[in-house]
Amino acid sequence: MTQIEAEASPPQADRTIQSVDRALSVLETIARRRGEVTLQQICEDLELNASTCHHILRTLMARNYVRPGTARGRYMLGSQIVMLAEAVNVKAELPGRAKPVMDELNRVTEEAVHLAVFDRDEMITLVKREARHALKVDSGSIGKSRAMHATATGKVLLSGMSEEEVRRLCTLHGMARFTVNTCTDPEALLAELEQDRARGFSEDREEFQLYVVCTGAAVRDPAGRIIASLSVSTPINRATEAHLGLVRREVMAAGRKLSLTSLDMSEVPSS
Amino acid sequence: MTQIEAEASPPQADRTIQSVDRALSVLETIARRRGEVTLQQICEDLELNASTCHHILRTLMARNYVRPGTARGRYMLGSQIVMLAEAVNVKAELPGRAKPVMDELNRVTEEAVHLAVFDRDEMITLVKREARHALKVDSGSIGKSRAMHATATGKVLLSGMSEEEVRRLCTLHGMARFTVNTCTDPEALLAELEQDRARGFSEDREEFQLYVVCTGAAVRDPAGRIIASLSVSTPINRATEAHLGLVRREVMAAGRKLSLTSLDMSEVPSS
DNA sequence: GGACCGATTTCATGATGTGAAATCCGCGCT
DNA sequence: AGCGCGGATTTCACATCATGAAATCGGTCC
Structure with a gap:
């Protein structure tokens, strides 16, 4: 040779x-x-x-x-x-790919970051990164949650479903009230989801926990279906419009990064 | 070693x-x-x-x-x-895989077999196999066709589209009358497509050419979308219910065979 | 804590992948 | 048609590289 x-x-x-x-x-x-x-x-x-x-x-x-x-x-x-x-189980291999991206999101925003999927009628939080501040938000830990209607992570997952599916889940789990801001009306929720789909992110403004604002974005499979959601939890005292703007941009970018869409075309051939 | x-x-x-x-x-x-x-x-x-x-x-x-x-x-x-x-261009590599399957379909039914895809608002016939009888049907050759509403191949492709899309194409191409049996009413066509979706095949009973009955089935991608259609053209004199039954079964089986769905699980492991 | 089981690494050996060169093949040009 | 060229194939001798036996590591269950 x-x-x-x-x-x-x-x-x-x-x-x-x-x-x-x-x-x-x-x-x-x-x-x-x-x-x-x-x-x-x-x-x-x-x-x-x-x-x-x-x-x-x-x-x-x-x-x-x-x-x-x-x-x-x-x-x-x-x-x-x-x-x-x-045969690639996209959901199963997602956490592995997600960790470095979440670390980066955690570093840039300095806030708590969560990754969740929807499975068997439940939202399941798979990975979590803590905020880098003394004041930590203790929003949902690893495991199941019944608060899809009140969290950014949950609303992202719901925004990938049909109207009937969302209604079914609202009936199945009920729409418990967690704070004065919790949305407990299916119609209002559906309207909000429609808005979220258009702008590309979901938000929870003290709907699940007082003093906590969450921002969520979707992770999609190649067919465009939402397979997971990524969120950042910000304590209200840091939730200025400027900071939230950064958070929205970053969480959406991270979601896009985790979405599987074709090869890295960075080195496109000349001819 | x-x-x-x-x-x-x-x-x-x-x-x-x-x-x-x-x-x-x-x-x-x-x-x-x-x-x-x-x-x-x-x-x-x-x-x-x-x-x-x-x-x-x-x-x-x-x-x-x-x-x-x-x-x-x-x-x-x-x-x-x-x-x-x-990056796998399923449409582009389809003809290669389709040929042996079409040869087999052609052998079993003894009739003319066609493979068509939908591209840029047109139906395009890619591959063709002639009937093995003295009496040959000269239904559509390789290339574009504007008779989607009147052919089995075309109706299969239409049955994979939304109602709006079908209406748009009817308006765009018009619904030319080829025989007394041609369906020229969009509403009737939509109703027929609904039925076709349910039963899994489409049929053209002398709607495009007198004395010719065509039977079509879908080829789908892994997400279930219809990417091509396969059809068999039978001259009316051979179109007995028994023969058509065979043709329907075979064309549907061939369509399924060409559809990309997971690996061949023939040798499933024990544990 | 120790023994087992399976994953991981090491390493020498020669089977196997490699690439220069020869051949084939289709296409365009004269 | 016949020739010549550009690229795809194929061949084949060589030494590189994949290979697998054995040693090591790392957990887990007694």
């Missing part, structure tokens, strides 16, 4: 299998190029020998991860990838 | 890269097991050395195709797979 390798690639030789690593790169390159791709394009992008690249393509084609394109010598991603993707 | 290999695996040594092949098997095994999986389960299924398997997992984890599960020593599929899947 190449003996003039030397410093070509950084010396960070991880303990990974070269051929597998290259095969994954090939898949990602085809994905990045969108549509049908020639052998040459792939090996240019990856600086691979055409032969090596072809061996990899042959292997991927044998298992339907890659398919021949319409024209001769063209390649495209195959259906097997979609079948694999079907 | 193992020298007592010999007849362990069939001698069908394709020209594929062993390590890549194994890595793909690992991914599929995790997918097949649903949820979190231990190293041991994987190497049992694949009859791989635990160390080899671990090397592969390490590589896949470095690129987020696999993630550590909630418990220690557990593995699950990672989000990168979903990102790759986003």
Whole structure:
């Protein structure tokens, strides 16, 4: 093989299998190029020998991860990838990806951060980060909650549901009053959800706990369905419009970051 | 390495890269097991050395195709797979997969078979198989068609759209009359589509061409959206209820076969 | 606390992936 | 048609790299 390798690639030789690593790169390159791709394009992008690249393509084609394109010598991603993707439990692997993003959100806002999902008619808080202030908000801990109608996290999840579903849940759980601000009318809640969908975030202004304002944003799957919600809890004394503006921007950005939408297109090829 | 290999695996040594092949098997095994999986389960299924398997997992984890599960020593599929899947152009790779299925449908029914998709407000027939009879039906060839309201293929595609979308297309293309049976009333068409959705297939009884009955079924993506339609064209003289029954069953089965839904679960693990 | 079970790492060995070169194949040009 | 070129395939000898036996680590259950 190449003996003039030397410093070509950084010396960070991880303990990974070269051929597998290259095969994954090939898949990602085809994905990045969108549509049908020639052998040459792939090996240019990856600086691979055409032969090596072809061996990899042959292997991927044998298992339907890659398919021949319409024209001769063209390649495209195959259906097997979609079948694999079907088996990815997005909710289950979300906490793992969420932690670093939540740490960052926690660092920037300095407030408590929560991640919750909806499962079997319940809202379940999966991950939590504490505020970086002496005055900590003790809003909902890890586990189930019946206060979807009164929390930002809950309203985000509700905003991804149909009107009937929301009504059903209101009836099922009831709409308990927690503070003078709690919304206990299904119609008012539905109207609020409509507004939330439009502006892209939900808010709880002392509806669940007095002196606490929460701001929530959605995490979506590739089809755009809401699979989880992310929220920031701010004590009322820090809840100035300026600070809330920052919080809204950051929580929405974090939600978008966790939403699975296509590959990182940062290095879009020239041709 | 193992020298007592010999007849362990069939001698069908394709020209594929062993390590890549194994890595793909690992991914599929995790997918097949649903949820979190231990190293041991994987190497049992694949009859791989635990160390080899671990090397592969390490590589896949470095690129987020696999993630550590909630418990220690557990593995699950990672989000990168979903990102790759986003880039699979299901419509573009469909014809390739469809051909063998259409050949089979053509063989079993002995009638002409068509595959069509909807793109930019038009129905486009992509692949076609001729009937295996002296009396051939010359229904629509490859390319665009403005007869969605009068063909089985078209009605299948329309049945995957909202009422507004269907109305918009009726207005846009008009509802030309081709035969005495052509449906030219949007309301009647919408009612028919409702029925088609319920029974799972669409039919064109001499609505586009006299003496020709067509039966169509949907091809869906993993989210259940209709991405293409498959149809069989039967000349009226062969269109007995018995034959049409066969045709309906077969075209629906073929449609299901082309729809991308999870992995082949044929070899479900015991534990 | 100790023994077991399984995950992880190490490391030497040679099987296996690699890439230079040869070949094939389709397409455009004369 | 025939030729020549650009790219995709295939071949094949070499040494790199994947491999798996064994050692180590790390939890968990007695």
